[in-house]
Amino acid sequence: MELALGFGFEFEDSVFARSRDRGRGGGCAAYTAKRCEPQWFCEDANSEDDVEILTAKKFRGDLAYRQQEFQKALYEYSSCLLLLPSSNVAMRRDVQEGQARCLAHLGRHKEALDIAEKLRNGATNTDHLTTVLNLQFAIYCRLKNIEKKITCLQQLISLHPFNPWNWKLLAEAYMSFLQTLPPSFISEMKLVQCKDCTAMDQVFQTSPGLFGKEMNLQCYKTLSEREDVWSTLSIKTTRDNSVSYSDSHMVEGSLHITEECETRDKMKHATFEFWGQEALKDVWIKACASFVRTRLLLQITRLQQSSFALEKNLKVQRETEDKVKGFGLKEESLLLITEVMGEDLIPEKLKEDVQGEIKCVGPSALTSLVTTSAIEFEGKWFKKLQDSLSL
Template sequence: MELALGFEFEESVFAQSRDRGRAGGCEAYTAKRCEPQWFCEDANSEGDVEILTAKKFRGDLAYRQQEFQKALYEYSSCLLLLPSSNIAMRRDVQEGQARCLAHLGRHQEALDIAEKLRNGATNTDHLTTVLNLQFAIYCRLKNIEKKITCLQQLISLHPFNPWNWKLLAETYMSFLQTLPPSFISEMKHLQCKDCTANNHVFQTSPGQFGKEMNLQCHKTLSGRQDVWSTLSTKTTRDNSVSYSDSHMVEGSLHITEECETRDKMKHDTFESWGQEALKDVWIKACASFVRTRLLLQITQLQQSSFALAQNLKVQQETEDKVKDFGLKEESLLLITEVMGEDLIPEKLKEDGQGEIKCVGPSALTSLVTTSAIEFEGKWFKKLQDNLSL
């Protein structure tokens, strides 16, 4: 019977396979052997690729050895020789330049390079790299607000990455611990007004700051303090200069004025956050730690050896930090439930398979344009409504 059109087989399908020797019909291949740090020597090769590779590796080695000026020179000379068509290596070298500039204190130049890389991003991997770069620069600038923004955008891209959630929780905590005393005093006064009007109480046992936290507006009979009073114990110690110490030192007036100026700058930064947001920061920190723990528990099922050991170690550290908040059991259960609502195994598998990689510039930008209000509304709004301050 004849086969229908389109189902004919080529004769070669039934032909006997050719005999192949050990070499598979190809000439013997000899791998190139390179001595350790071969790239540190002057390249004698006329090939552009080998010269560029040597310069790039020299820059990487210098950066690893914390010779940032030398690394910057190697990266810059490599970039001058790189063709515009080699996008991957150009982005890699430019990132190296930005990191060197940040270490050298040239932060604005580093941020300018990061912005160029962001504008040229064409996939989520590019964008992830840029956000990590910007986060590193803002860490050196100690700009907590910008660090939080970078982490929120990273989480918008990768909501199931436990390390970004851990960094976010730690950044929220560092934000609380740098509150200036003058701002804490103001917040205590405002909180008293709010509590008088709303009669909200949310108490915890001894926690993160070494004392029992009680978000009432006044001290109770048992001596409990509100969160702003508790924080002032640390910030006053860190930021104030006593008269008895400073009047004995030449230039004490200058020291006092410098502290007041620094305190005012902090006050302005915190004021921009809004009073209500500040009172909720510690809830966001605790919730982020809880989310970290949940994600680590899920990922440990796919890990072994040193990766599993590191996971379990961080899990324990995170568990200890959550306990330090001293939340009541029902409050902790609520936070765990809310922060784990989307952690369904089937959904996680689907999201992993359907992760966006290459998209248009406008669509890529829209993935991380979420504002702080939108991000925190998505993740923390339910907690703020139920854990009233």
């Protein structure tokens, strides 16, 4: 004490004063928590509290959406949005997302995409952009637009390169692209030529294929003798598209296609144009590489998981492993793909991504965070593989 006074310091008397007695609740008025019955928001509220009214409408919309009553959910979301102040940005974005998802389920895809575009233009952080991309992906799933689905997934991966679930979806989208090609188109593509078979035999081996038939990528002298995986794709696509055959045409080997299927085939030809005339075998490599990347990320993240999350992780790992085996890759080729797709898996980077830092930037800066084209994305992730495998 004397030392403190010697330096000119003095203590306030209040420091040594006896503390005043405080009752339970800190001297404030008693607080009674509000008790809400299940689905309390379904009842017509007579409350004058604007927040409670908005919350009730939002919850009614959420419940209707969960019960797949999309028209009712859309009404609740729309009425809630009319009352929401412009300053409540978070809730407005949440409600607008609900509107877009309802519209997509109701078949009003253009309106849903318009809302998604407005949300994207108003995004100010990476969390906003991630939500919008997931929304757009869901809408394009309803539209069965594979190119747009792939674009959304590529942009999501640009934001979150260590998310295994987006990589899994991307791999499945690449496979879906192959399955949607019309039989006539696959037969037109002269994929199995002697010079190509030499390169392919260095990468693939005969093994059970992804469609329950052996992948035997060998050279045949005539087109009629070719029994490779692309023929399997042709058969599966025919079944999926419900193409009708007449018995006589089946004997002659001719294909009878309805008008609807012809139109669909034209759209699928346009789909292939989107890929810049890229060889289908390259798409297989991208699909396989994406599955390998998924497996690597799941193996790393499982060390931090437990309970049902770990159970789901291990289940998807087994499924992914089976899909990778289905490609029939030789061991050296699989090791190469694993090495290339795991080059950036550094613990420090993974830790940063798991923390999920939200970057708050302007809309223009957000655009620069995502890959703008398939060529740019695939050049970054797959070009080294294509060059190394000489495909």
